[in-house]
Amino acid sequence: MVRADRGAVLVLPADGLDGEHEPRRVVVDRDGLVAGDDGERVAPTVGDWLRLDETGALTSLAPRTTVLVRDTAGATSRVQALAANIDVVLVVEHLEPEPDLGRIERLLTLAWRSGATPVVVLTKADLVPDPEGMTAEVVAVALAVDVHTVGVPTGRGIDALRALLVPGATLVAVGPSGAGKSTLVNALAGREVMEIGERRADGRGRHTTTHRELVPLAGGAMLIDTPGIRGVGVVADVDALDTTFADVAALADACRFADCHHTGEPGCAIRAALDSGELAERRFDSWRRLAREAAYQARRHDARLRAEERDRWKKVTKEYQRGLRGPGRPRV
Ligand SMILES: Nc1nc2c(ncn2[C@@H]2O[C@H](COP(=O)(O)OP(=O)(O)OP(=O)(O)O)[C@@H](O)[C@H]2O)c(=O)[nH]1
Ligand SMILES: [Mg+2]
Ligand SMILES: [Zn+2]
Structure with a gap:
């Protein structure tokens, strides 16, 4: 997929990625979603591989290697x-x-x-x-x-x-x-x-x-x-943070207490590094801000998953009850 285009996407065929071909416009379902191989419907994005049927209509989205x-x-x-x-x-x-x-x-x-x-x-x-x-x-x-x-x-x-x-x-x-x-x-x-x-x-x-x-x-x-980003929210991911801030993560590992808040506890390796100048205050603050944001994002994500799960069960239960009452239910 080359770009989104109001209710549609512009696509190029896999053998037309040479800068010579004109992208083709393909209409997407009203909800803007396409079925992935796992059955879940997701919004296609730039770089996605989309499958079309012989009429040129959109059928599905190929699994993503990275996103x-x-x-x-x-x-x-x-x-x-x-x-x-x-x-x-x-x-x-x-x-x-x-x-x-x-x-x-x-x-x-x-x-x-x-x-x-x-x-x-x-x-x-x-x-x-x-x-x-x-x-x-x-x-x-x-x-x-x-x-x-x-x-x-x-x-x-x-x-x-x-x-x-x-x-x-x-x-x-x-x-x-x-x-x-x-x-x-x-x-x-x-x-x-x-x-x-x-x-x-x-x-x-x-x-x-x-x-x-x-x-x-x-x-x-x-x-x-891509368009310039003003503020971009990080998505919770401890590994990504630990990779970006490998130096801070290594110091945090060396703190005496595993749950050290680095706010004056004894044996805090981060405090020591800040005092010696080995770790810059700016970098420490940056790490702390992103870690907090990631934790907050993770909590919101969990809350949404729980809400969705609740809704799903409500629906399943309702359908089940309706099924029990409903007429003409085939018996096996
Ligand atoms: N002198 C100089 N100017 C540059 C350089 N790169 C970009 N510019 C200028 O910076 C301005 C912004 O460049 P764009 O390429 O439009 O910036 P952008 O990141 O695409 O911005 P958005 O599309 O708004 O996100 C233009 O006036 C460019 O000419 C550079 O290496 N040197
Ligand atoms: Mg630009
Ligand atoms: Zn510490």
Whole structure:
């Protein structure tokens, strides 16, 4: 699936992913859902493989290998699938204005959870005097993640990124508005596929891209562009948090008490690291905020599951009672 299009989806055939074919519009059921192989109906997203019957009508959704999800704001704990079947998540952040390390950590957590490999791309290197120094700061918080520094006008770093575009690979670019995601997509595609924001005096673009879209590249790779995200909710996942914050997780493991709150308990390895400067307060706060958010999200998710289960049983019980009373029930 290439993109959503009001009650329909735009799709390309598996053998038409060369950037030469026009996507076809296929109508989706009224509820916007498609049956997966497990019988559950889900909203298709960009990167999904959809099966059509011989008339070209939508029949089902193939299982996803990876999926990038975010928590949607609001009381109901719904998650939104931003992209499916991706191999690499490009966490795109600008060097001008200064990169937001907390946002990078948040997006890395999201990326790790997806099952795809995260890669950080720092843009606008041509606009700052010391891109190397700034990159080093990001490298220090992006553990075990490749960090690329690019400047599109100068072409810096583009070839290194191009190496990720192996045939059949799907990459998704996420990051704040104005970071240069669409600019990057165009640079890698070698043509103007996506519209690019005006450059304003404050260095921020307006919200230019308004939909998610998969762009097939000539070499056989696919690149998904997404609209800039303001705040993106992380979806509860302890493993993803522990991967993004492997340094903090290792320290927490070394605390004397397993349930240490790191608020002054004796033998707290995190406190010790904060005092010695080994762990930055900023990173600790960032970790704590995401951990709290993930725990909150998990509680809301559990509450929703319980509510759904209750509803299901109510329905089953009602149907059963109706069945007992109902006329003409076949006997076996
Ligand atoms: N100097 C310089 N400008 C860049 C670079 N990358 C992007 N820009 C500029 O930054 C502005 C925003 O770029 P976009 O590609 O539209 O940003 P985006 O991330 O797609 O933004 P949204 O679609 O709103 O999410 C444009 O004016 C680009 O020309 C870069 O590497 N160097
Ligand atoms: Mg854009
Ligand atoms: Zn502790």
